[in-house]
Amino acid sequence: MYKIGDTVKGRITGIQNYGIFVSLDDNYTGLIHISEISNAFVKNIEDYINPNELIEARVIEIDKEHKHLKLSIKEFNSSNDFYNSKKGFKSLKENLKPWMDEKLAEINSK
Numbered sequence: 001m002y003k004i005g006d007t008v009k010g011r012i013t014g015i016q017n018y019g020i021f022v023s024l025d026d027n028y029t030g031l032i033h034i035s036e037i038s039n040a041f042v043k044n045i046e047d048y049i050n051p052n053e054l055i056e057a058r059v060i061e062i063d064k065e066h067k068h069l070k071l072s073i074k075e076f077n078s079s080n081d082f083y084n085s086k087k088g089f090k091s092l093k094e095n096l097k098p099w100m101d102e103k104l105a106e107i108n109s110k
Helices: 090-108
Strands: 007-016 019-023 029-033 054-063 068-072
Touching: 007 029, 007 068
Parallel strands: 029 068
Antiparallel strands: 007 019, 007 054, 019 029, 054 068
16 A cells, blocks of 8 residues: 555654654554654754644655554655755755856956
8 A cells, every 4th residue: 555655644643762653544653763854963853743743754664564664754844944955955066066167267257
């Protein structure tokens, strides 16, 4: 039923210092490891979510026998935090050289 890469919705049923437990449809459960909460360092999971909250997550691993999914919410954080953005440093990496070349050309033309 579930596939790796699927987006799922679930309800947070528990929080531990290492991750978040999620209840999903069809009797499946999920775990979001602390490393899959944000691209930034996560000191306190409760800074990112609340118990009983509905969340969206991406399926990253499936255990069909135990009806258990490993999930990630990095891409679904609603925060405007730079480190949680999907682009992160990608736009800087893509544009740094053209910006430097443009500025050097401007300096050399003076």
